[in-house]
Structures are given as C-alpha cells and as structure tokens.
Amino acid sequence: MELVDVGCVDAEEILRRLSMFGAFWKSRRAFQGMNLLWKAAWKSNIETLAVFLYGSRVTNIIFKVEYVHESPTCRIEITCMFTGWGMQAPRELASIESLAKKLLTELFSFGQDELYPFAVESGLDPLPAEQGVVEIFLCPYCGARYLKRGLQCDSDGSVRCQNCGRWVPPFQPGPEAQKAE
Numbered sequence: 621m622e623l624v625d626v627g628c629v630d631a632e633e634i635l636r637r638l639s640m641f642g643a644f645w646k647s648r649r650a651f652q653g654m655n656l657l658w659k660a661a662w663k664s665n666i667e668t669l670a671v672f673l674y675g676s677r678v679t680n681i682i683f684k685v686e687y688v689h690e691s692p693t694c695r696i697e698i699t700c701m702f703t704g705w706g707m708q709a710p711r712e713l714a715s716i717e718s719l720a721k722k723l724l725t726e727l728f729s730f731g732q733d734e735l736y737p738f739a740v741e742s743g744l745d746p747l748p749a750e751q752g753v754v755e756i757f758l759c760p761y762c763g764a765r766y767l768k769r770g771l772q773c774d775s776d777g778s779v780r781c782q783n784c785g786r787w788v789p790p791f792q793p794g795p796e797a798q799k800a801e
Contacts, residue, residue: 631689638696668685684699
C-alpha cells in the first residue's frame, strides 16, 4: 500500500484528475493498458469519500480517497491486486504501487493545459480555464507545488508543506506568479 497526500485542490478537481489516471498511465506506460472499471463517490458537509478501480490484464489498482473539506487536503491510498499470471505477486505489486504513486503525484502537479489531452481521452468535459493571477508555491525542501490561493498560512505567513511536513518561511510571490490565459 502507498499513500499520496494532496493539498490545495478541491474535491471535484481531485475526482476529475483521478478519472484521467487511465489515459495518463497509457501515455507513460504504452505496453500495458489501465482502464477505469468502476468509481463511486460519497459526499457530506464534512468530507468526500471515493473509490476508483482501475484494471489491466494482470493488475487492478484501487484508489481510496478521503477528502476533508475543512482543511482542503486529501489522502489517497493506493492498493494493487494481482489478477493475472506470470507476476511474482509481492515484489512486483509493490513496484506497481510505487509507479502508481509516482504517476499520481505527477498527475496532480500538472496544470490545466497539460491535462487537457488526458481529459479528452478520458471522455471528460474540457478543463475549466483559470482566470486571473495564479501564484504557485514551491516547497524548497521537496519541490511540491501548490496554488497559493488554497494554502493555509500560519499567523506569520509561513506555510507547512503538506508533502514533507516542513515549515517554509512566509510566501514571497516571485517569478513563479504567472498570468493565466
């Protein structure tokens, strides 16, 4: 089992990006298809829970999503199951979980324009265009990227990175701020 923590993205965007995982996987791993077999989501005022099941000829990948609305953070649990012949289950499943974690992390670091082809291939409506100035926060310790508008800052303006857990000095907009077109 692998865990991915995602911050500063709303629940709908998380569900949307997870729906693109099959097309994203295909673009990175052409030899093996990964298709969305089933998904379900349950929403309340407090949290959104969802399950996505992706499958290929030999492997199923399950994403269990828990999104807490109060602090816009999400935990995604990745579990792989062996479904075919010819794999050494424990070791190879762990490497597939690790690859799924890497691809999922990459999927959440992409901007809307970069995700457009995967949305179209997944049969989703075109991604909404962001308007105005988009400030990007980049953690200097681990390189995690977040949109500034969704970050929760401490009273002195410092931010706790949701990926590595370190405190980062107050946000200073710089060359990372860009005008969305």
